[in-house]
Amino acid sequence: MKTIQIENAWRGAKRCKNCAIRHLVLFADLDQADFDRIHHPIDDIEFEPGSRIYRQGDDMPFVYTVRSGLVKLEQSRPNGDKRIVRLLSQGDLAGLENLSGQVAEHDAITMDHVKVCRIPRSVINSLQRDTPNLHNALMQRWQKALSGADNWITRLSTGNAKERVARLLLLLDENSTDDCFFLPTREDMGAMLGITTESASKATAEFRRQQWLKPLSQNRAWIDTTKLHRQFD
Amino acid sequence: MKTIQIENAWRGAKRCKNCAIRHLVLFADLDQADFDRIHHPIDDIEFEPGSRIYRQGDDMPFVYTVRSGLVKLEQSRPNGDKRIVRLLSQGDLAGLENLSGQVAEHDAITMDHVKVCRIPRSVINSLQRDTPNLHNALMQRWQKALSGADNWITRLSTGNAKERVARLLLLLDENSTDDCFFLPTREDMGAMLGITTESASKATAEFRRQQWLKPLSQNRAWIDTTKLHRQFD
DNA sequence: AACTGGCATTGAAAATTTTCAATCTGAAAA
DNA sequence: TTTTCAGATTGAAAATTTTCAATGCCAGTT
Incomplete structure (x- = not known):
């Protein structure tokens, strides 16, 4: 530090x-x-x-x-x-x-x-x-802070694992000034979404296979917001 | 009204x-x-x-x-x-x-x-x-409000269905001045916990069979806090 | 270039949850 | 009292998620 x-x-x-x-x-x-x-x-x-x-x-x-x-x-x-x-x-x-x-x-x-x-x-x-x-x-x-917390519940703690991961990615993307965003570890995703690390990984890997998510260098990634939205929101 | x-x-x-x-x-x-x-x-x-x-x-x-x-x-x-x-x-x-x-x-x-x-x-x-x-x-x-929201996430949107129902009952009980408390409909429980109405019902029914939950008249109920805590917290 | 350590990914079985359809129940209304 | 009806419960099959164990994949060091 x-x-x-x-x-x-x-x-x-x-x-x-x-x-x-x-x-x-x-x-x-x-x-x-x-x-x-x-x-x-x-x-x-x-x-x-x-x-x-x-x-x-x-x-x-x-x-x-x-x-x-x-x-x-x-x-x-x-x-x-x-x-x-x-x-x-x-x-x-x-x-x-x-x-x-x-x-x-x-x-x-x-x-x-x-x-x-x-x-x-x-x-x-x-x-x-x-x-x-x-x-x-x-x-x-x-x-x-409060509306962030409420959003967290309705968007990130509701629906099945893939939906949750999709909404998390969309949220991370929205809050990024850049056109790419910070992609958390699967463990942290799990802790955010109330699912296991493996489930977060499976969803993430699936999105990558679908080309909806492209990991870039160093924990950063890009998503196809239109396609993710269409599927999961 | x-x-x-x-x-x-x-x-x-x-x-x-x-x-x-x-x-x-x-x-x-x-x-x-x-x-x-x-x-x-x-x-x-x-x-x-x-x-x-x-x-x-x-x-x-x-x-x-x-x-x-x-x-x-x-x-x-x-x-x-x-x-x-x-x-x-x-x-x-x-x-x-x-x-x-x-x-x-x-x-x-x-x-x-x-x-x-x-x-x-x-x-x-x-x-x-x-x-x-x-x-x-x-x-x-x-x-x-904010700490209520955070609590909602950590206590009510985490773990399996039975754990969530148990924690909801404990929360309702804590917040009641009375020794009994308002028991929500199974649908509302589901909407609070991010599970289906049926899952909420199954957990609730199970607790009743175990005598950990006793419904009283008119949407009110009593719980054995000690036993519920021991099982689920 | 080979090694290493930390994540990530994958697969298969087990456990849980959802779905859907049938009852059941209890309280209010007739 | 009987009827009615909304909500609760239950069961079984389908779907999803977890669990657990095994690889895979880099990035940063030797």
């Missing part, structure tokens, strides 16, 4: 104003005066694939904005196996529950190379008092 | 202060001055079982506090079948998405006799400016 923290440069969040994805992040609507109120460091952190950003049960005084890459939120069942309940990508907020004082409800684990901004809870809380825009932004995030 | 709206009596939300479940609802921490700021009617509405409170796609300027009864939130798939993504009970807020200006993402349908308070969005918005406590209350609701 690489941690890039140049505290002086960041003190007061001076560079948030120039953030390349500012329009996507929580602080999109803050003005100069708001930024001047930030007196705690906002760290820019990079993670390698498979790193854990935080752990279920942790009491973390931070939320994280995903700047790039894919993050999975997974919960462990008492019997030990894991279910992935959501994926976060650019602009999403991880650790929302920390804002209302709860401990983390998931393990947050990076799927590929990930950059995040780590924002202290105190920054949010103090800004909250004075900037109504932040409230709206936060509400949007909650709302987005 | 019965609508009880005595607008004079309610104008200004005078009675919210004396609400029997005030400690559970959004307005728990408001003070006299806050209540005086409410200038739109908050209606008290009762629904019979199977009523639709609002419909997916509706643009509703309201949120609803559930005062009693059970409400299901369901989403339709393009192919027409429905998946229940969440249950709401006493103290929960329905239609949260309306607050951030989205149209309703679900059908909200009552499962038994339900009482709700219908709160205009404008009330929330205007209070929001002046009462930080409302913010916290709202954040708690978002958080609760």
